[in-house]
Amino acid sequence: MSNVAAQIRVSGLAKRYGTLEVFRGIDFSVGDREIVAIVGPSGCGKTTLLRCIDGLITADAGEIIVNGDPVTSPISGMAMVFQHFGLFPWKTVYDNVAYGLKIRGLKKDQVQERVAGALEEVGLTHKSAQPAVTLSSGETMRLGLARALAIDPEVLFLDEPTTHIDKANTRLIEDCIRRLKEERALTLIIITHDPAQAGRLGGRQLLLEGGKIKEM
Secondary structure, X not given: OOOOOEEEEEEEEEEEEOOEEEEEEEEEEEEOOOEEEEEOOOOOOHHHHHHHHOOOOOOOEEEEEEOOEEOOOOOOOEEEEOOOXXXXXXXXXXXXXXXXXXXXXXOHHHXXXXXXXXXXXXXXXXXXXOEHXXXXXXXXXXXXXXXXXXXXXXXXXXXXXOOOOOHHHHHHHHHHHHHHHHHHOOEEEEEXXXXXXXXXXOOEEEEEEOXXXXXX
16 A cells, blocks of 8 residues: 555445446555556456546446545546547647647647647657657557646556557657656556556556455
8 A cells, every 4th residue: 555645545446337347345545646557457447447536437336536535527637548549530749639728728828838848748749740640659659648748637547558559669658657757746547467567667556356456
């Protein structure tokens, strides 16, 4: 268990889809500015758990508390980088990052500043005018990360951030994650099926298996 103040606390969480029990009795906490990797085999419910914590789907039992408040729907201060990116392939790199900021009603100069900063952080400034569909898998992952960073989150969720990319780009993404954790003082929850990756990122590891979670 974390030895720093809990920013996220999950208690007694359970989720079912019909007769299928995804997980039950999930209890853990994540401290402020901590990296936690949730490790487990494909299909064990890692992504479902992450989406529950982010408020994207509703758990059937238990509670999730973030900064003292219960999570019943998506809340400000948390951002998700999806495994399948969820980008607009026909929009430019710039417009993909700007989209969420415009929805939030930020002024044009604020949007420009945040997009420029986020793209610089992930090394995509030179690609800003290109359509997202022209990017490589590694670049697409970094674009998804830039879009999340642009909203200036306190908590960042990463769902299998390197599953679809090669070893060279995996190292780039991992270096970027470690740097962002220090420079932005982020709390990070990472989903991965690779325990070695969890170890390289230097965080605490939780194993989700058989519907239960435990410290590794």
